[in-house]
Amino acid sequence: DVKVTQSSRYLVKRTGEKVFLECVQDMDHENMFWYRQDPGLGLRLIYFSYDVKMKEKGDIPEGYSVSREKKERFSLILESASTNQTSMYLCASSYRKGRGYEQYFGPGTRLTVT
Amino acid sequence: TQLLEQSPQFLSIQEGENLTVYCNSSSVFSSLQWYRQEPGEGPVLLVTVVTGGEVKKLKRLTFQFGDARKDSSLHITAAQPGDTGLYLCAGSNYGQNFVFGPGTRLSVLP
Numbered sequence: 001d002v003k004v005t006q007s008s009r010y011l012v013k014r015t016g017e018k019v020f021l022e023c024v025q026d027m028d029h030e031n032m033f034w035y036r037q038d039p040g041l042g043l044r045l046i047y048f049s050y051d052v053k054m055k056e057k058g059d060i061p062e063g064y065s066v067s068r069e070k071k072e073r074f075s076l077i078l079e080s081a082s083t084n085q086t087s088m089y090l091c092a093s094s095y096r097k098g099r100g101y102e103q104y105f106g107p108g109t110r111l112t113v114t
Numbered sequence: 115t116q117l118l119e120q121s122p123q124f125l126s127i128q129e130g131e132n133l134t135v136y137c138n139s140s141s142v143f144s145s146l147q148w149y150r151q152e153p154g155e156g157p158v159l160l161v162t163v164v165t166g167g168e169v170k171k172l173k174r175l176t177f178q179f180g181d182a183r184k185d186s187s188l189h190i191t192a193a194q195p196g197d198t199g200l201y202l203c204a205g206s207n208y209g210q211n212f213v214f215g216p217g218t219r220l221s222v223l224p
Contacts, residue, residue, distance in 0.1 A: 101162075
């Protein structure tokens with residue numbers, strides 16, 4: 001079974017703190033993603049990476065950065081957390097299966113910024 | 115910009131009823147995925163469809179990819195409370211990116 005793990009299920013941080021969210025996948029997938037999910041807004045892509053040390057901005061990259069030093073690990077960094085970054089953060093990895101791609105998600109990190 | 119729409123947005127039914135939810139786009143996708151997400155958890159992949167007209171079955175769930183690969187449907191037969199959750203469709207187009215629909219929130223009452 002594909003396994004995507006995230007470092008924390010729940011996290012509470014103060015405004016202005018630097019926040020690290022870690023994601024690890026164990027299936028040697030090339031591609032990894034960070035999304036945030038908010039009520040009424042659905043899943044929105046923050047950043048993705050298709051190779052080690054490679055990163056691409058998604059739809060809402062402002063206020064975030066990422067790091068991918070190893071193939072299995074993709075980190076999301078909030079440089080200075082703000083209350084509008086309170087959200088559910090989902091990490092995913094994907095690979096090509098036949099003519100399609102399949103994506104697998106971690107359990108999510110619910111971040112609250114106070 | 116590729117967009118996916120899902121309908122209905124909300125659905126509440128009694129145990130044992132059948133239902134169909136839809137995922138539509140004006141764009142063509144090379145593949146389409148369906149996920150189910152429970153509260154506080156990440157989405158779980160149910161199926162991937164890649165061929166226009168393809169039908170896949172997963173126990174009581176039947177998934178169909180439209181002939182033109184722009185739309186898909188999910189049919190649940192004899193729904194059970196365990197089917198409750200948010201159903202998401204996502205399209206992928208020969209690349210690594212996925213476009214997600216807003217989801218259908220299903221509630222199956224015992």
